[in-house]
Amino acid sequence: xxxxxxxxxxxxxxxxxxxxxxxxxxxxxxxxxxxxxxxxxxxxxxxxxxxxxxxxxxxxxxxxxxxxxxxxxxxxxxxxxxxxxxxxxxxxxxxxxxxxxxxxxxxxxxxxxxxxxxxxxxxxxxxxxxxxxxxxxxxxxxxxxxxxxxxxxxxxxxxxxxxxxxxxxxxxxxxxxxxxxxxxxxxxxxxxxxxxxxxxxxxxxxxxxxxxxxxxxxxxxxxxxxxxxxxxxxxxxxxxxxxxxxxxxxxxxxxxxxxxxxxxxxxxxxxxxxxxxxxxxxxxxxxxxxxxxxxxxxxxxxxxxxxxxxxxxxxxxxxxxxxxxxxxxxxxxxxxxxxxxxxxxxxxxxxxxxxxxxxxxxxxxxxxxxxxxxxxxxxxxxxxxxxxxxxxxxxxxxxxxxxxxxxxxxxxxxxxxxxxxxxxxxxx
Amino acid sequence: xxxxxxxxxxxxxxxxxxxxxxxxxxxxxxxxxxxxxxxxxxxxxxxxxxxxxxxxxxxxxxxxxxxxxxxxxxxxxxxxxxxxxxxxxxxxxxxxxxxxxxxxxxxxxxxxxxxxxxxxxxxxxxxxxxxxxxxxxxxxxxxxxxxxxxxxxxxxxxxxxxxxxxxxxxxxxxxxxxxxxxxxxxxxxxxxxxxxxxxxxxxxxxxxxxxxxxxxxxxxxxxxxxxxxxxxxxxxxxxxxxxxxxxxxxxxxxxxxxxxxxxxxxxxxxxxxxxxxxxxxxxxxxxxxxxxxxxxxxxxxxxxxxxxxxxxxxxxxxxxxxxxxxxxxxxxxxxxxxxxxxxxxxxxxxxxxxxxxxxxxxxx
Numbered sequence: 001x002x003x004x005x006x007x008x009x010x011x012x013x014x015x016x017x018x019x020x021x022x023x024x025x026x027x028x029x030x031x032x033x034x035x036x037x038x039x040x041x042x043x044x045x046x047x048x049x050x051x052x053x054x055x056x057x058x059x060x061x062x063x064x065x066x067x068x069x070x071x072x073x074x075x076x077x078x079x080x081x082x083x084x085x086x087x088x089x090x091x092x093x094x095x096x097x098x099x100x101x102x103x104x105x106x107x108x109x110x111x112x113x114x115x116x117x118x119x120x121x122x123x124x125x126x127x128x129x130x131x132x133x134x135x136x137x138x139x140x141x142x143x144x145x146x147x148x149x150x151x152x153x154x155x156x157x158x159x160x161x162x163x164x165x166x167x168x169x170x171x172x173x174x175x176x177x178x179x180x181x182x183x184x185x186x187x188x189x190x191x192x193x194x195x196x197x198x199x200x201x202x203x204x205x206x207x208x209x210x211x212x213x214x215x216x217x218x219x220x221x222x223x224x225x226x227x228x229x230x231x232x233x234x235x236x237x238x239x240x241x242x243x244x245x246x247x248x249x250x251x252x253x254x255x256x257x258x259x260x261x262x263x264x265x266x267x268x269x270x271x272x273x274x275x276x277x278x279x280x281x282x283x284x285x286x287x288x289x290x291x292x293x294x295x296x297x298x299x300x301x302x303x304x305x306x307x308x309x310x311x312x313x314x315x316x317x318x319x320x321x322x323x324x325x326x327x328x329x330x331x332x333x334x335x336x337x338x339x340x341x342x343x344x345x346x347x348x349x350x351x352x353x354x355x356x357x358x359x360x361x362x363x364x365x366x367x368x369x370x371x372x373x374x375x376x377x378x379x380x381x382x383x384x385x386x387x388x389x390x391x392x393x394x395x396x397x398x399x400x401x402x403x404x405x406x407x408x409x410x411x412x413x414x415x416x417x418x419x420x421x422x423x424x425x426x427x428x
Numbered sequence: 429x430x431x432x433x434x435x436x437x438x439x440x441x442x443x444x445x446x447x448x449x450x451x452x453x454x455x456x457x458x459x460x461x462x463x464x465x466x467x468x469x470x471x472x473x474x475x476x477x478x479x480x481x482x483x484x485x486x487x488x489x490x491x492x493x494x495x496x497x498x499x500x501x502x503x504x505x506x507x508x509x510x511x512x513x514x515x516x517x518x519x520x521x522x523x524x525x526x527x528x529x530x531x532x533x534x535x536x537x538x539x540x541x542x543x544x545x546x547x548x549x550x551x552x553x554x555x556x557x558x559x560x561x562x563x564x565x566x567x568x569x570x571x572x573x574x575x576x577x578x579x580x581x582x583x584x585x586x587x588x589x590x591x592x593x594x595x596x597x598x599x600x601x602x603x604x605x606x607x608x609x610x611x612x613x614x615x616x617x618x619x620x621x622x623x624x625x626x627x628x629x630x631x632x633x634x635x636x637x638x639x640x641x642x643x644x645x646x647x648x649x650x651x652x653x654x655x656x657x658x659x660x661x662x663x664x665x666x667x668x669x670x671x672x673x674x675x676x677x678x679x680x681x682x683x684x685x686x687x688x689x690x691x692x693x694x695x696x697x698x699x700x701x702x703x704x705x706x707x708x709x710x711x712x713x714x715x716x717x718x719x720x721x722x723x724x725x726x727x728x729x730x731x732x733x734x735x736x737x738x739x740x741x742x743x744x745x746x747x748x749x750x751x752x753x754x755x756x757x758x759x760x761x762x763x764x765x766x767x768x769x770x771x772x773x774x775x776x777x778x779x780x781x782x783x784x785x786x787x788x789x790x791x792x
Contacts, residue, residue: 113525124781128773131525203788269596270661293646376601376647376790384787390497392780393522 056406063399066176069168072115073102077172085166086191096148096159100137107134121394122178123167129158166190179400204384204401208408211380214295214302215363221303222310222359223352229307230314230351234321245315252308260372263301267291267373293375301373306362310355317351353420361409381405454709455485460514462490464675468729469514471747473717484709496523499701503528508703511710514563517556517695518604521776524559529699530707531558537711539719541738550720550736554695556772561718562697562735564726567758567767568605569691571658571673571684572665584690584766587665588613588641598657598666601647603786604775605667605692608768610637612690622771625778635789647790658684670758674731678749678756688763694770695735733759 014022070077075098083091106112116130136155145151153160170188171178181187181194185202189195196202229248233241251259266272274288283289291297321344329339367382374383381401388398416422458474460466466488474486489510491498496519502508515523523529532538534555538547548555554562572581577593586592588610599606611621611630614637624630646663648654654668655676670691676682698718700710716722723734724742731753734740746753754760758767775782 110527110531114527117522117525120777121780124778126777127525128777131773131776200792201785201788203784203791206791268660268662371649390494392783393496393500394780 059399060403063179063396063403064175064177065396066118066171066178067174068115068118069171070174072106072111073099073168073172075099076102076168080165080169080172083165083169085162085169088162090149090160090162091165093147093149096152099159100140100145100148100152103130103133103137104140107138119167119171121182121397122171123164125158126164126167129156129164132156133159163190166192176396179396180404182397183400183404204381207379207381207384208404210295210377211364211382212408214298214378214380215360218299218302218306218363219310219356219360221299222307223356225303226307226310226314226355227348227352230311230318233311233315234318235323248308248311251304256305256368257372259305260301260369263297263304263373264292267297267300292373293378295374295378297373297375298370298378298380301369302363302366305369306359309358309362313354313358314348314351317348317354321347349420353416357413357416360412364409365405453483453485454706455487456511456706456710456713457487457489457509458512458514459489459492459495459510461492462488464671464730466490468726471729472725473722477713477716484713486713495519499523499528500526503701503703506703508701508705510701511704511706512714513699513701514696515560515699517560517562517697517772518770518775518779520560520697520699521557521772523699524557525776528702529559530702532561532700534561537715539715541720541736543738545738547718550738552737554735556695559699560695560697561699561714562695563718563723564696564730564732565693565735565759566696566732567670567688567691567693568600568667569670569673569758570665570687570689571655571668571676572687573658573661574683574685576661576664580685581665581687582689584609585613586687588637590641590644593665595664596644596646596662597641598646598648598654598663598668600667601649601790603782604770604779606638606786607631607634607782608692608770609690610634612768613637618690618766618768621768622774625774631782631785635785638789655680655682655684658682670756671731674756678746678751686763688758688765690766690768691758691763692768692770693758696732697735727753727757731756733757 016022016025076095079095079098080091083095103112106115112134113127113131116127119126119130133152133155137152140151149159158164170192178188183204185197185205186194187197233244233248236244264271268274269288269290271292273291274283277283278285278288291300325343325347326339329343330336334342364380365382367380367386370378370380371383371386374380382405385398385401385405388394388401413422458469460469470488474488478484478486492514495513495515499508499510499513500523502510513529520529524531534548534551535546538551538561540546541550551562554565556562570581570587572593574580576595579592581587581593587597607625608621611624611634612618614633616624616633625634646657648657648666648668651669651672654663654666655672657663658666658668659676659680659682665687670686673684673686677684677686698714700707700714704710718736720736720738721742723736724739724744726732727734727739727743728745728747731746734743740757740759743753743757745751755762758764
C-alpha cells in the first residue's frame with residue numbers, strides 16, 4: 001500500500017509537511033528573502049536617490065531653466081514672438097503696452113526685480129532697468145498714456161535700445177541655452193549666432209584645461225612618490241610596515257584645513273623652506289622662491305593631501321604579489337631592473353589604475369586647497385562653481401559648469417575603461 | 429501606593445508646567461560673520477536684550493559669508509530657519525530684488541533718534557535698499573609695514589607706484605573697489621569715476637592702471653588674510669578692513685601704519701528673511717538693537733563706525749583696551765578727507781560683467 005501511495009504521489013505536486021505545494025512554499029521563501037534583501041538595501045538606495053540622484057537631476061534642470069522670464073512677463077514674451085528681431089526696428093506699441101502691464105503686475109507682487117536680475121546675466125543694465133521701470137510704471141495713469149513706447153523710453157532710454165529687446169526675445173522661452181554658452185565662454189551676437197567672447201573675457205575653457213592638466217600632474221606626482229612608499233611598505237615585515245603605515249595614515253586623519261595651512265607656513269616667502277634656503281646661501285634673500293599662491297602651491301599641497309589615496313591601493317595590490325615571482329625571474333637570468341619591469345611592475349598596474357582614478361577624480365573636483373594656496377593661476381573650475389553658488393548667486397551658470405564637469409569626468413572614465421579596462425582596477 | 433501615585437502626578441504636572449515655560453521662550457537665530465564681529469554684537473546687542481527680555485533667546489549662527497546663498501536656498505525650500513541676517517549692502521540689494529527679504533518701513537519699524545529725528549533721516553542715504561537696516565560703516569583702506577617702506581605712502585597713487593613703494597602689495601580679489609582706486613590713482617576726479625567706468629575706454633583705462641602693478645600683487649579673498657600677509661612680511665602694503673587693521677596694530681602690536689586716502693566705505697546691516705517664524709519678535713528686537721545708543725555701543729568693541737548720524741558723538745572708549753575709539757573710526761574727520769561710497773546701482777548692473785572681465789584679466 002505504502003508503495004502504491006508513494007508512486008501516485010509522484011504524479012501529484014510535491015507538498016511540504018503541512019500540505020502546501022512545495023513550489024508555492026519555495027516561492028514564498030524566496031520572496032521573503034528578496035524582501036529582506038531589498039529592505040536591507042532600501043536605506044542606502046533611498047539615501048542615494050535623495051542625496052545624490054535628485055540633486056544632480058535638479059542641477060541639470062537648473063542649468064537650462066528660464067521659467068522666470070515667461071512667467072513674470074507673460075504678455076510681453078507672447079507678443080514678442082511676432083516681432084522680427086533682425087528687422088532693426090523696435091517692437092510695436094502693443095508690445096510696449098504689454099510690457100508696462102507686466103511690469104506693473106510684477107511690481108505689485110514685488111517679484112519683477114528677479115526678472116531684471118536674471119536678464120542682467122545676459123546683458124548688463126537689465127537690473128537697474130527693471131528696478132527703475134518698476135518704480136515709475138506704477139505711477140503711470142492708464143487713461144493719460146498716449147503711447148507706452150514713449151513713456152517707457154522716457155523712463156529709461158534703454159527701452160529704446162534694440163539690443164535689450166533682442167536679448168528679451170531670445171530669453172523668452174522656458175528653457176535657455178545661455179548658461180551653457182557662458183560656460184563655453186561664448187555668447188549670442190546680434191545676428192543670433194553663438195560666437196566666442198573676446199579674448200580678454202574668456203575664462204572657463206582655459207580653466208577646464210588647467211584643472212585637467214594640474215589634476216593629471218598631481219596624479220603623476222602621487223604615482224612617482226607613492227610607488228616607492230607602497231613598495232617599501234609591502235616588502236617590509238608586517239610589524240614594521242604597520243608602524244610605517246601609521247605615518248601614511250596620520251595626515252589622512254588630520255583636518256584638511258590644518259594640512260593646507262601648514263603648507264602655507266612652510267612654503268610662503270618668509271616661510272620655513274625659504275628661510276632655510278637663504279640660511280644655506282642657496283638663494284639670495286631678495287630672490288626668495290614663490291612656492292605658494294600659484295599653481296606650484298596647488299600641486300605641492302594637493303599631492304601631499306591625496307597621496308594616501310594612491311599609497312593604499314598600491315600597497316594592497318603589492319601585498320598580493322608573491323615574492324617568488326621576482327625570485328623566479330632572477331633565477332631565469334633577468335637583471336633586477338628587467339625583473340622589475342617585466343614581472344613586478346605589470347602586476348601592480350591594477351593598483352596604479354585604482355589609485356590613479358581615485359586621485360584624479362578627487363583632484364578634479366577639489367576646491368578648498370586650491371582656494372587657499374592657488375593664488376590666481378592655481379585655482380580650479382570648482383572654485384568658480386563655488387563662487388557662482390555662494391557669491392554671484394548665478395546658480396544657472398554654476399549648474400551648467402557643474403554639469404560639464406560631471407560630463408568630463410564620465411568621459412574620462414569611459415576613456416579609462418577603453419584604454420586600461422575598468423575590470424583591471426583593484427582596490428585591495 | 430496612592431501617596432506614590434500622588435507624587436508621580438505632582439512631578440508630571442510640574443514638569444509639563446516647566447516645559448510650558450520653555451515653550452514660551454522664543455529663540456531668534458541671528459546670522460552674522462563670527463569672530464570679533466559677532467562678539468561685538470553679542471556684547472552690544474544680544475546680551476543686554478536677553479537680560480531685559482528673559483523670554484527671548486538669541487542664538488548666533490556664523491554663516492554670513494554664505495548668507496545670501498543659504499538664505500536663497502532656505503527660501504526656495506520653503507523652510508526659513510533664520511530670523512535675522514547680517515549682510516553687506518550689495519547682497520542686501522540683490523536679496524531685496526529677489527524678494528527673499530522683507531521690506532522695512534524705516535520710520536515705522538525703527539526707533540527715532542533721541543532728538544526726534546526720524547530713522548530714515550538719521551540713517552540718511554545709507555539705506556541703500558528698502559530691505560536694509562544699516563548697522564555699521566566699515567571701510568576698506570590700506571595698511572603698510574612701517575619698517576619695510578622707505579617713505580610712508582600718503583595717497584592712493586603711491587599704492588600704484590612701484591618706484592616709491594617697491595615690493596609686493598595685496599588687494600582683494602574682486603573688481604569692486606580696485607577699479608575705482610585704479611582710476612582715482614590715474615587722476616580721474618571722484619565724481620567722474622562711475623561715469624568713466626560706464627564707457628569701454630574707461631574700463632580699459634582702469635585695467636591698464638592695474639596692469640602696472642599686476643606682477644606685484646598678492647590677491648586676498650578673506651578679511652583675515654591681509655593683516656596676516658603684512659605681519660608675515662609677505663607684502664609691504666595691503667588693502668584691508670579697517671577693523672582688522674585696528675586689531676593688528678592695537679591688539680597684536682604689529683609694526684603697521686594706516687593709510688586712509690580714498691578709503692572705500694561699505695555698509696553692513698540687517699535683513700529680515702521673508703517667512704521667518706518669529707517676525708513680531710524680530711521686529712521688536714530690531715527696533716531696539718538699531719537705536720542710537722546700541723549702534724554707538726557696538727563701536728566700543730570693534731572699530732567700525734555706527735551707521736546713524738546721531739550715534740557718532742556717543743562713541744566712547746574701547747571696552748577692553750581703554751583707547752578712545754573716535755580717532756579710529758573711518759568716519760573720523762582726520763581719516764575721512766578722501767572717501768568713496770560705492771555706487772551700488774552701477775555695481776548691481778555691472779557686477780557680473782566686471783567679475784568676468786576681472787577673472788579673465790587675472791588669468792591672462
